[in-house]
Amino acid sequence: MGAERFLETLFERGSIDFEPDAAMLAEGKRRLESAVDKVRRPQAAVSLVGSPLGRLLVGVSDRGIVMIHYLRNPADLGAGVEKLRRSFDPIPDKAAAGRVSEELLRYLAGDASALHSEIDLRLVNGSFQREVLERLCTVGPGVILTYSSLGAWAGAPNAQRAVGGAMHDNPVPVYVPCHRVIRSDGSLGGYGGGLDIKRKLLRVEGFTITPQGLVAAQGAVWGNRGTRIFCKPDCRALARAERSQLLLFRDPECATHAGMRACQICGPQ
Numbered sequence: 094m095g096a097e098r099f100l101e102t103l104f105e106r107g108s109i110d111f112e113p114d115a116a117m118l119a120e121g122k123r124r125l126e127s128a129v130d131k132v133r134r135p136q137a138a139v140s141l142v143g144s145p146l147g148r149l150l151v152g153v154s155d156r157g158i159v160m161i162h163y164l165r166n167p168a169d170l171g172a173g174v175e176k177l178r179r180s181f182d183p184i185p186d187k188a189a190a191g192r193v194s195e196e197l198l199r200y201l202a203g204d205a206s207a208l209h210s211e212i213d214l215r216l217v218n219g220s221f222q223r224e225v226l227e228r229l230c231t232v233g234p235g236v237i238l239t240y241s242s243l244g245a246w247a248g249a250p251n252a253q254r255a256v257g258g259a260m261h262d263n264p265v266p267v268y269v270p271c272h273r274v275i276r277s278d279g280s281l282g283g284y285g286g287g288l289d290i291k292r293k294l295l296r297v298e299g300f301t302i303t304p305q306g307l308v309a310a311q312g313a314v315w316g317n318r319g320t321r322i323f324c325k326p327d328c329r330a331l332a333r334a335e336r337s338q339l340l341l342f343r344d345p346e347c348a349t350h351a352g353m354r355a356c357q358i359c360g361p362q
Contacts, residue, residue: 135215137181138189139174145201146267146290151190152177157211158193160264163286176264180215197267201297205234208268216264221247225259226269234270234298235347237308238340239277245337246318261285267294277336279307299343308341314361316340316353323348328359 137152137159150173152160159181162173177183192210199207212230217223224247232238240260244252260271266285272294276282281302284291292302301309315331316323319338323345324331331339342348345361355361 134182135180136184137177138186139177139183140185140187140190142190142194142197144194144197146197146286146293149190150174151193152181152183153189153193154181154213154215156213156215158265158268159213159216161193161266161268162264163266163290165287176216200267201293203297205298210268212265212268214264214269218262221249221252221255222259222262224248225256226263229271229274230269232270232273232340233351235300235343236340236351237273237275237295237300239336240274240282241277242337242339243274250337257283270294273298275308279310281306281308299347310341312344314342314345314348316342316348316351321353322356323353323361324356325359325361328356328361330356330358 135154137154139150139152141164142149142151146163148164150160150162150164150170151158152162160173160177162169162176164170164173174183196207196210214223214226217226225243228246229243238246240253240256241250244250244256247256249255256274260274261283263269263271263285266272272284272291274282281288281291281295288306295302295308300313301311303309310326314323314325315328315334317334317338318340319335322330323342324334340351342351342353345355348361349355
């Protein structure tokens with residue numbers, strides 16, 4: 094029953110003992126619809142997508158991509174749907190993820206600018222988790238940082254475990270690039286889609302992974318968020334830098350593109 098008809102029914106049944114005018118009905122309708130909107134759950138169009146990263150469950154809300162969930166085993170589908178249902182009413186829609194699928198294909202083919210759809214972080218629980226993921230969204234392709242560096246950036250330098258939890262619960266991987274976060278020793282750490290996918294994503298962005306599972310520093314440079322200077326890995330100035338301020342760029346060109354300038358001591362080119 095529509096709001097206007099509902100209000101008319103109230104008057105017809107004698108719930109209100111005076112005759113309403115059109116303005117009163119219109120105002121009542123507006124207030125009723127506003128109250129209903131406050132309790133109505135938002136919807137998310139849901140679709141299954143095949144990709145070079147494997148099968149994905151993709152959810153898209155009216156604000157953007159709300160979920161990209163890796164389907165590594167049969168139980169993952171149900172877990173993804175239940176996670177989405179915490180905040181949304183899932184609506185099956187095969188066409189909903191078409192743009193996401195196209196962007197992922199272009200990105201994995203080497204188009205670093207392909208991932209431009211809006212994202213919706215309403216599935217994120219907690220202000221710290223949201224702060225971490227929003228900071229991470231500003232880290233572009235070809236850039237890596239550590240769990241401790243990301244924690245320091247979000248105001249909690251000793252919260253590596255909490256940062257790892259935020260990466261694990263990231264509802265929109267790839268677009269929110271948790272694959273760009275590694276351990277301080279250069280090893281990959283974890284990844285919700287599995288380490289094979291994390292390696293693939295980092296290689297797409299120009300990084301080399303050694304047989305020992307470390308991100309290779311050869312050809313890469315370290316940039317300092319504070320000084321906006323980038324150095325070679327063996328630069329003596331780098332030894333004095335606060336480690337939580339450092340970002341690893343795949344090459345000097347990437348660092349320059351990010352607005353950093355070359356160190357005058359080591360002269361990276």
